[in-house]
Amino acid sequence: MLRHTHTRTKWYKFALIFFFGIMALGMVITLAPLPSGDSLSRQTNVVAEIGGQTITTQDLDRNIRQRLQSMTGKFSTQLASAMAGPILDDMILQRALSLQAGKLGLQVTDDEVLRTARAIPGLYPDGKFIGDVRFEQAMGMTVNEFLAQLRQNLLVQKMRSVVTDGVRITPEEVHQEFLRRNSRARIEYVVFDPSKFLKAAEVTPKALEDFYQKDLERYKVPEERKVRYVLITPDRIRAEVKVTDQDVKQYYTQRVSDYRVPDRVKVEHILFKTTGKTPAEVKTIEKTAQDVLAQIKAGKSFEDLARQYSEDSSASQGGLIGWITHGQTVKEFEDTAFSLEPGQMSGLITTTYGIHIVKVLDKQKAHLQTFDEVKNDIRSTLEKQKLDEAQRTFAQNLENQFKADPQHFDAVAGKAGLQAKESPLFRYRQVIPDFGNSESFANLAFQLRPGEIGQPITVPKGTAIIQLVESVPSHVPALDQVRAQVEEDYRAAQSKVLAQEKAKEFAGKAASGDFQAVARSMGMEVKETKDFTQQAYLNDLGTASDLTGAFTLAPGKTSDVVTVSGNQVVFRVASRTPANEADFAAQKDQLAQLLLQQKRQLAFELYRQDLKQQLLKSGELKMNESTLKQFLASYTRS
Secondary structure (H helix, E strand, C coil): CCCCCCCCCHHHHHHHHHHHHHHHHHHCCCCCCCCCCECCCCCCCEEEEECCEEEEHHHHHHHHHHHHHHHHCCCCHHHHHHHHHHHHHHHHHHHHHHHHHHHHCCCCCHHHHHHHHHCCCCCCHHHCCCCHHHHHHHHCCCHHHHHHHHHHHHHHHHHHHHHHCCCCCCHHHHHHHHHHHHCEEEEEEEEECHHHHCCCCCCCHHHHHHHHHHCHHHHCECCEEEEEEEEECHHHHHHHCCCCHHHHHHHHHHCHHHHEECCEEEEEEEEEECCCCCHHHHHHHHHHHHHHHHHHHCCCCHHHHHHHHCCCHHHHHCCEEEEEECCCCCHHHHHHHHHCCCCCEEEEEECCCEEEEEEEEEEECCEECCHHHHHHHHHHHHHHHHHHHHHHHHHHHHHHHHHHCHHHHHHHHHHCCCCCEECCCEECCCCECCCECCHHHHHHHCCCCCCCECCCEEECCEEEEEEEEEEECCECCCHHHCHHHHHHHHHHHHHHHHHHHHHHHHHHHHHCCCHHHHHHHCCCCCEECCCECCCCEECCCEEHHHCHHHHCCCCCCECCCEEECCEEEEEEEEEEECCCHHHHHHHHHHHHHHHHHHHHHHHHHHHHHHHHHHHHHHCCEEECHHHHHHHHHHHHCC
16 A cells, blocks of 8 residues: 555555565465364473474464554454464464475575565665664564565465466356356345354253363463562653753754655545456446545545545545655655645546545655754654663663562662562463563563563563562363353353254245245344345345355245354345346456466465475474463453
8 A cells, every 4th residue: 555654664564565465375265273283282382393493372472463463553362363373374384385495496595585675665765775773673673584584485485486387267267257256146034143042042060061071271271470570660760861952953963964854745545446356346436436526526524535435544544644755655646646736636546556536735845954943853862862771771770689689679679769569460461551562571471480580671661670479380270260251152152053953943944935924933034135246245144255055046045054254044035137248358357367366376275285284294293282272362361
């Protein structure tokens, strides 16, 4: 999409998109649960080992958080739990492909790595590398780590080419895809939602006991720890920090070139995506864009319409992108933005991403910012630098005092004017108020031995020094301790059974009777869709691809029970509309490209999964499912 507009982050967003775009190639297809392999149960933080290299819970957690950050900009335990399996599979398969590439003699040269790195926008402005410090601050990794990942991704691309270059599609396949995409159906349906059967599930002590005993690992409590700690907040140090006017002036003089602002324009936009759409779908999108443009011209709020219609990440900010400079975005967008004056709006602009409506908010010519313009920002920067340095020195001295007398942690803290605190027992990655989601705290707390003092770590509230007080090993609790959770899980499982039984009863009666009358007799509500294709998303149902029977059964026929978005559904085909063959010529080329891409992706995924099975059989890949289950429990019950 369009480049991020904050100057400190704009270029490395491209690097992240580049990386995750390649890494996501292996996650297009929904993967089955990971198969079991040789045990690694002695290594409690190792979820897999491949080719002598381990994948730890910390590695997996880091990848999940990076992927979620790139996708949504925030962390969600629910999403993390759902994505853990596919991401672990992807990590395993990345390493498996590296092993196989080595066996095939494939390699990536230093020149290929450098050439690819130079092609990443913002990494080499004007042909010159931005520097190690700026790079590490932006990316959160060293240059060498970045290049190693880049080399790995390029190697996977080469393996993909070896596996898929011979894949072809036939004219018949293209025509079948045309029929699939353009045929329409309309159905009447009844939904059997398991949540409606929760109260009907009969719960007995024996049923709960049996359910609990069948999967004890599900209720295993992960290791828990307790720490004693002090927090060194900026307020504790701030009085010791002084920044003079001379310091500010000197900083500006030494870095005057940093304050040269290029030609730039502040913009907001509305994006209607057309990537991967058929010509017919693009025409519909164009009509929507024209309608939105007309609404804006008629006086409706640009920002409100952006929130409603834009498919860009900027939609939540009313379409605001912010300041852009030359070379930051695609040519069509840039030319339009720089041709408009503040307050002006474009017509429909087409780029590789889709159709845009652009509005210019402000515009500036290239100039040198004066000292008076930036002196307050410089003072803030210097104050932060000196504060960080003073806080770091204070923490290092205090750490030495703690390590010299660890038995008197509270007393040492008191002499330094700090209050020692103690956490409750917590699990790995469980949020503790004073530490938030700090990865450094979570990792350090689970590495220390009882009584040991850790090095100072940065946490949201400042700097912390911790001492491990207690460690409770992972264990399976008694049923009484988790009875409420077991009952909730049992009811959820039984409700699915009850929903399916009710749906089967209805399907049997409706197959030879009046669909509407049978529904009324069983107290069920009949709903009806509009005409839809197999690519549609249907409110109350979900993806239409789960309703293939709607496109194969004759009108008037009733389906068997089908599972759609976790619900049991029975439907009757009300009507079917075949595809219009006159539209085939206009769609066939794009459909051919889409099919080829999908077929190559499938071929590569099948190859990857087969490779994993081979490595499991040979023992080069070992899985630790017990550790994986505990890791998932840390998300679902944190």
